[in-house]
Every structure is written in C-alpha cells, then in structure tokens.
Amino acid sequence: MVLPDCEAASAVFAKVRDRACQVLAHASGRPWLAGCWQKEEAHLAVVGEVRLAMLGTCGLDRDALLRRARAVGSLSEVEEVGRGVAGSFHLLASVSGQVYARGTAVGDRRLHHTRVGGVTVLADRARTLAWLIQARVDMAQAAVRMSSLGSPPHPFDQASMFLGVHVLAPGRALELGRNGYAGERRWWRAPTAELPPAEGASGLRTALREAVRARVRPGQVWAADLSGGMDSTSLCFLASEAGAELVALTLDWGNPEGEDPAYARKAVADLPSGTVHLLFPSARLPPYLTGLGDGGEPDDEPSLKQRDLAQQEHLSHTHRSRGARRRLCGHGGDHVVLPPTSHLHDLVRHQPRLASRYLAGYAAKYRWPRARTLRVLADRRPYGTWLAAQAETLLGGTGTAPSAPPAWDPPVGMPFWATARAREMYANLLREAAHTLPLAATRGRHGWIHQARQAGRVALIYDQYGMGLEMPFCDDAVLHACLRVRAHEAATPWTYKPLLAAAMRGIVPAPLLNRTTKGDATREWHTGLKVQQRCLAAWLEDSRLVAAGLAEPRALRHAWLSPATLRAADGPAVEFTLAVESWLRGIERHPVPAHLREHPREPSSAR
Structure with missing residues (x-):
C-alpha cells in the first residue's frame, strides 16, 4: 500500500499494520509504503526528504539509483528516475511528503486506488482495497468478463471488479498531496512510428x-x-x-x-x-x-x-x-x-495501392468476406461512437463474428446463455463509455497498445501468484x-x-x-472440460451467475456439459463464463485475501 503523508492516512495504516512485512516512512516519520516483497525486488534510496522505491525487476544498480535520487527536487522530476531503465517495476516516491506512484505502460505492474478515512490510498492489488472498504463485486463488470474476458474493449479491460475501487490506467501516475489532494498525470505516450x-x-x-x-x-x-x-x-x-x-x-x-x-x-x-x-x-x-x-x-x-x-x-x-x-x-x-490487422484501416488512407496488396493477402489468409471487409475499412466513426454502436448490436443479437479486420477493438458479443439482463448491463456500460478517447489517434496504433495491455494483464496475474x-x-x-x-x-x-x-x-x-506454425492444445482443452464434468454439474445446481440473473440455466448447462456440440466461435466464451463463475465462488470463500494474513513485520530500511 502507498499512503499520503497525513494523520488520516496513519489511521488507515493501523488497519494493515500487522499484515505488512515491511514498512517505509515519509521524511515526517509517518508510514508511506507498507507491504511484503522480496529483498531483491526492492530498489530503494533515501536522499534528504526524497524517498524512492522501484519495486520489481530493475536494471539500475544501487549507486545509479542514488545518483538519480539526488537529482530529484520535486514530484515533476521523479519520472526521470525511471527513464531508460530496463525491466518492469512500480516507481514510487515521497518528496517532502508529496507522493508519486505509477505502474507500467503495459500493465504488468498495476496500481489501484480508493478513498478511505477521507484520504486516497493506493495498492498493487484491488482485493487489498476491497477488503479495506468492504467493497461489493460490480456485477456489471462480471457481465463484461463473461462476454470478453480475454480482451474486453478499452476502457473495460482496466476496470475494477469492485465498487469503489479504481484501476490506475497503465501509462498514468497518481500524485497524493499532504492536504488530501489526489490527481492523475500521464507519464507515458506512445512513440512516433518513424523508424525503417x-x-x-x-x-x-x-x-x-x-x-x-x-x-x-x-x-x-x-x-x-x-x-x-x-x-x-x-x-x-x-x-x-x-x-x-x-x-x-x-x-x-x-x-x-x-x-x-x-x-x-x-x-x-x-x-x-x-x-x-x-x-x-x-x-x-x-x-x-x-x-x-x-x-x-x-x-x-x-x-x-x-x-x-x-x-x-x-x-x-x-x-x-x-x-x-x-x-x-x-x-x-x-x-x-505483431500489430493487429486493424492497421489496414490506416494504411488504406495513406498508401492505398500498398493497402490493396496487403488486403488481398490477409483476405486470402483469414478468408475475410469481401463485403464486410470493405464496410469495416470504410468506417470512419470515432472510438466513442463505435462503442455506443456496439451496445445496439449487443442488444440485437449475439454480436458480430470477427470475420474481418477489427474496426477499433474486436466486436462485442454475448454468448447464447447470457440473459437479457446481462446484455442490458453491458450495453449500458458501452453507452456510458461513449465519451471515451482511444489509446491512440489511429485504429492500428490503438489496437496495438490495447493488445499489449492484455499481455500485461496475464503477466500480472502469474506474477502475483508467485509462479x-x-x-x-x-x-x-x-x-x-x-x-x-x-x-x-x-x-x-x-x-x-x-x-x-x-x-x-x-x-x-x-x-x-523461419518457423510460421504454432502449437495447438485444443484437444487438451476438451479433455479438461470432460474431466471436470462432475464439478460443472454441481456448479450448475447453484450457479452464482444464474443467481445474479446473468446466465440462463438450461443454456449454460448445454454449454458446460456438451461443449463438443457448440460452434467453434462459442468455445472461448465457455471458458470465460467458467472463469467468472469460479472467481465469484472464490470471492465468497475467501473474503480476506491470503496476502493479508497477519504476520510479524520484518525490519526494513531505505538507507
């Protein structure tokens, strides 16, 4: 957890004091950083009223970090500490009691924030903050994940599953003042695509x-x-x-x-x-x-x-x-x-003759229908308008199959076992997101950054599991x-x-x-579902998704117990829905996260 330098934050810290192995202090002596981490993951420096922590994999040695720390005189200069440093890390700082905190642009190091006791606090795990404020699960986000767990469209891929807990978007930092002020700042921008x-x-x-x-x-x-x-x-x-x-x-x-x-x-x-x-x-x-x-x-x-x-x-x-x-x-x-094929939308406008060659090649490779492909490439709607249109498509059926280059993100759809309530919840979120700006000005760049962040989400999960x-x-x-x-x-x-x-x-x-093929585990996936038939049948008797009105019981039974009879396009949604059901059950069984168990604090110093 990252805490601001004020008495109200000290009261919040009291709730987690016995659950943190290490505690680092602001120059004032109040708690700044609390948690549990391996010694080799912590790169720390103290220079006067400046405290720096780079937690994770970092290509900066101790002396180099100290030199950079000495050059920091204000929050606006903290980002220079991490510039050009290889690795993957959280960058955290306390400068005369003012706090700067950020994760990574890819999202494999993430931060969440919430308001508690009148102040904003951060943590690398949403469940830490959810436990702290006793937050409920946001079932609208459960509907989103049931539809597109693997790659929800922006901004839902960075949405918290808990009401009152917010994700600090990759590429953005949060600053905390001693007076309770909390403000975001963008620290990362995509570079210009200019190199041959x-x-x-x-x-x-x-x-x-x-x-x-x-x-x-x-x-x-x-x-x-x-x-x-x-x-x-x-x-x-x-x-x-x-x-x-x-x-x-x-x-x-x-x-x-x-x-x-x-x-x-x-x-x-x-x-x-x-x-x-x-x-x-x-x-x-x-x-x-x-x-x-x-x-x-x-x-x-x-x-x-x-x-x-x-x-x-x-x-x-x-x-x-x-x-x-x-x-x-x-x-x-x-x-x-590998950039997504949505970059063809940009290429058509800037190099149409080259785009025609690329389009013919991709269409033959992926068997894209000509009419639909041309409609996608002719689409000029801004991102927010595209999101809002996905809401209407969602309510009108199962969505559009991705049989052409994506317009912005892959098209939104719902599996046939999703209820009208689930569709409406997701559609409402899509409409509310109509003001959302894309991750880049062009569709290809937006899609490339978006898919990189999906890789970061997976890396984050395995890292936090301790694999x-x-x-x-x-x-x-x-x-x-x-x-x-x-x-x-x-x-x-x-x-x-x-x-x-x-x-x-x-x-x-x-x-x-020169290899162009990839291994395939489709057979193992079907075998795994078959082995779990007894578990799945038991879950169907008291499904949390059915109880929440998000899944239709008979259709869900067909999907889970007879997956071999489904269309190939429904296969991913079977596993997405299964993951959401499993997660909801896990949250019920484990209201206190395992990483918050009480344990003795180890002495820790940033000197």
Whole structure:
C-alpha cells in the first residue's frame, strides 16, 4: 500500500499494520509504503526528504539509483528516475511528503486506488482495497468478463471488479498531496512510428537484450520455456548470451502434426552444450482445469489462469528441483511484436495501392468476406461512437463474428446463455463509455497498445501468484521499441513476425527464425472440460451467475456439459463464463485475501 503523508492516512495504516512485512516512512516519520516483497525486488534510496522505491525487476544498480535520487527536487522530476531503465517495476516516491506512484505502460505492474478515512490510498492489488472498504463485486463488470474476458474493449479491460475501487490506467501516475489532494498525470505516450524496419529491429534487439540482462546474471541457473516458437527461442538464446545456465522446458501436446518438440530440439542443438532440455508430454501432465473445484485463492479479476495452473505448478516444481529459481517465458511476444490487422484501416488512407496488396493477402489468409471487409475499412466513426454502436448490436443479437479486420477493438458479443439482463448491463456500460478517447489517434496504433495491455494483464496475474515467471516481452521498453516501427512493416500477410526475425538475426540461427506454425492444445482443452464434468454439474445446481440473473440455466448447462456440440466461435466464451463463475465462488470463500494474513513485520530500511 502507498499512503499520503497525513494523520488520516496513519489511521488507515493501523488497519494493515500487522499484515505488512515491511514498512517505509515519509521524511515526517509517518508510514508511506507498507507491504511484503522480496529483498531483491526492492530498489530503494533515501536522499534528504526524497524517498524512492522501484519495486520489481530493475536494471539500475544501487549507486545509479542514488545518483538519480539526488537529482530529484520535486514530484515533476521523479519520472526521470525511471527513464531508460530496463525491466518492469512500480516507481514510487515521497518528496517532502508529496507522493508519486505509477505502474507500467503495459500493465504488468498495476496500481489501484480508493478513498478511505477521507484520504486516497493506493495498492498493487484491488482485493487489498476491497477488503479495506468492504467493497461489493460490480456485477456489471462480471457481465463484461463473461462476454470478453480475454480482451474486453478499452476502457473495460482496466476496470475494477469492485465498487469503489479504481484501476490506475497503465501509462498514468497518481500524485497524493499532504492536504488530501489526489490527481492523475500521464507519464507515458506512445512513440512516433518513424523508424525503417532495419533501425526498428536494431532497437528491438537492444530492448530485448537489456530486458533479459536486467534479470539474468552470468552463472545463474535459469529455466526457460522453449516451445520452438520465435518468442521463447529468442529468450533462450539471449539468456545464454547473458551467461545463464539454462534448463529448457518443452511441452509436447501429442498432436501428430505438432512441430514444437522438433523445433525445440533444433534450438537446443545450437545452444551451449551444458543446456538441459526437459520434454513434457501433455499426457503425463495434469489435465487442463485441474483443481477447478478446489476453491483456490481468487485474483483481482477473473482470469484463464486455472486452465493450465496445475501444469505450470508442475513445471515450476521441476525447474526449482534443477536449481532454477525463476523461469523465462515468451508470453507477450504475439501481443507486442505483431500489430493487429486493424492497421489496414490506416494504411488504406495513406498508401492505398500498398493497402490493396496487403488486403488481398490477409483476405486470402483469414478468408475475410469481401463485403464486410470493405464496410469495416470504410468506417470512419470515432472510438466513442463505435462503442455506443456496439451496445445496439449487443442488444440485437449475439454480436458480430470477427470475420474481418477489427474496426477499433474486436466486436462485442454475448454468448447464447447470457440473459437479457446481462446484455442490458453491458450495453449500458458501452453507452456510458461513449465519451471515451482511444489509446491512440489511429485504429492500428490503438489496437496495438490495447493488445499489449492484455499481455500485461496475464503477466500480472502469474506474477502475483508467485509462479516465478519472467516475461521480458511485456517490458515497456520492448513495447516502445516495437511501436517505433510502422505497423505494415512490422507485420505482413506473407511473413511471420518479420520485426522479431530481423531483430534476432545473428543471435538465433536462421532456420529457427523461419518457423510460421504454432502449437495447438485444443484437444487438451476438451479433455479438461470432460474431466471436470462432475464439478460443472454441481456448479450448475447453484450457479452464482444464474443467481445474479446473468446466465440462463438450461443454456449454460448445454454449454458446460456438451461443449463438443457448440460452434467453434462459442468455445472461448465457455471458458470465460467458467472463469467468472469460479472467481465469484472464490470471492465468497475467501473474503480476506491470503496476502493479508497477519504476520510479524520484518525490519526494513531505505538507507
């Protein structure tokens, strides 16, 4: 928790004093920062009345942080401390009692805020603040997540699940004054897309290299996912370059057409001879959705974590037994390196002849219907108007299938088991959001930033669960490097991840950069649902979503117990709805978050 420098905040702190391992003070002696963190995650400095904390992965050493702290004379200068620093961290400061706090632009480090006892306080977990003010769940947000948990449109992807608790949007900071003032400030802006591909690739190579070196030290044992795909393979070679002793982990989905094991073996053959390679056949791992009914600790919002949580725990146990405390993961590569096809909307207006070639290529690749594609590309509605129009589409049916490049974000829809009440709740939110500004002026840039933030949401959940996963593709510097390249040069219908391939040329062997396929776990997903039939049948008897009027019981029964009979387009919503139901049950069972258990405080100092 982050607290302002005033007596009212001291009263709030009294409620959490016995639940924090470490406490740092303002220059006044009042509590400023309270919580529990690993010593290696805390980068702290005190210079006069300036207190700085960079919590997370940080490429700045102690002496460099002290030098930057000495240059801070006001809140407006705090952001310079984090400028150009590799890694992923919260940046927190107390300057003469004035507070500055922010997470990351990608959103893998998040902050929430609420008013309590007459003051604004912040926390990295929404459930901390929800417990503090005894907040109720916002069921309208549950309806949103039931529809589009994987990627709700902006701004709903950054909305809190608790009434009275607010998410500090990625890219924004919150300032707290001693007089109770609280104001937001934008600290991050997307860079201009101006670099030619070669220069952009060089920048991405530098950003990824520094992201890995901010984590890896020579001689350390590190685990690393190795699917054989471009993202995880790149991280393995960069970690090896940084001097890590690698334990590479590969999942074999058992698909006869799957190429993951073969490409992973090719990569290992080119990595240092001491690299340990462990292959895990999916049939020998816990099935998808294992532990669904065990009532585990819920996150700040519903997530798809339960899908492979047992598998991830098995992998974590294995790599720790091999001496690796943490593990590199390629998650985020698809989101950050590859812009969405909505950039075609921009390309049509600036380079129509080139856009025509791209459009033909993508239409053939994804089988886009010509008429619908042309309608999307001709659409000039501003973002807020588009959101409001989605409300009417939502009330009129199940929404529009994403069979063309997205207009702004993917089209909004509801599964057939959603009730009229659920549709109306979501539609009302869409109408209220009609004033919302997009994340960038153009559709392609907006979509690129939006999908990067979805990667950040996933990285955040696994980090808070303590899986020991490190996801360098989710670092702000990596996103910044990608956004400096024009979207149509970062992705084409004829090549796969050309920007990353160019960045890794000379580091990753060329044959490994030519792969264009991805592994598929569809069969494991269906198997997991089948294994959980008894649990799902029991949940249907007292479904929280049905009780809230958000799901129609007979239709929900059909979706959960007969998923093989559904359209492929309904598959994701089955899992989204299941995640929301599980989360609601978890919140009931765990009104006090596990991270707020009482425990002795450890001495902590920023000196």
